[in-house]
Amino acid sequence: MPKAYGILYRAATNSITIPVKAPTNAFDGSVQFAGGYPAIFGGTNIAGGVGPTISAEVTQESRRTYGAPAAGPFTQYFQGQPPHDDLTFFWTSNFAATGTPWGPPANRDEGEMLSVVTVPISGNFTDQDPPNTVLNTLIALTGAPGGTAAQEAEFFASETAVALVQFVYSVVPLSDDERAHKFDTAQPA
Numbered sequence: 001m002p003k004a005y006g007i008l009y010r011a012a013t014n015s016i017t018i019p020v021k022a023p024t025n026a027f028d029g030s031v032q033f034a035g036g037y038p039a040i041f042g043g044t045n046i047a048g049g050v051g052p053t054i055s056a057e058v059t060q061e062s063r064r065t066y067g068a069p070a071a072g073p074f075t076q077y078f079q080g081q082p083p084h085d086d087l088t089f090f091w092t093s094n095f096a097a098t099g100t101p102w103g104p105p106a107n108r109d110e111g112e113m114l115s116v117v118t119v120p121i122s123g124n125f126t127d128q129d130p131p132n133t134v135l136n137t138l139i140a141l142t143g144a145p146g147g148t149a150a151q152e153a154e155f156f157a158s159e160t161a162v163a164l165v166q167f168v169y170s171v172v173p174l175s176d177d178e179r180a181h182k183f184d185t186a187q188p189a
Helices: 050-061 131-142 149-156 159-171 176-183
Strands: 003-010 015-021 041-044 075-079 087-092 113-120
Touching: 003 050, 003 159, 041 050, 050 087, 075 159, 087 159, 113 131, 131 149, 131 159, 149 159
Parallel strands: 003 087
Antiparallel strands: 003 015, 003 041, 015 113, 075 087
């Protein structure tokens, strides 16, 4: 089944807002794939496609603390490769904090994430950093607690890890003006 994932990005601050997956689901206690590591909002496509999917996942996985309108826009930046699931990765700048405080999960979907964190890109990464350096820096900056040895291996081998690195590489070498033009949807083309 196709899946859509979205990074929340602010060009003005050159920062991403992403979730950290809980090692075990806070709702039902199940051990989670790549739990304890940075994640990207998303999941299996629902009716209406990419926009409604990412919008619903941002709401669920942030426990209603963030919202991203289904209208987006969502810009594709990476397509996962076989043998993994059919994963497509997007970014959007059209999101906002809702004012709802982080609370206990109301269901299994809300229990997937441990937290949502905004990570500054500028000053923390270069486009010369090896992928594992980017990932280890993201782990440190998000405060991700890590998981079991199996969860660590799952994270480092995941399409999510590749997509996180690809997004960082896409914004690091740009000047502030280039970044604003390329990524800020409020800027005229």
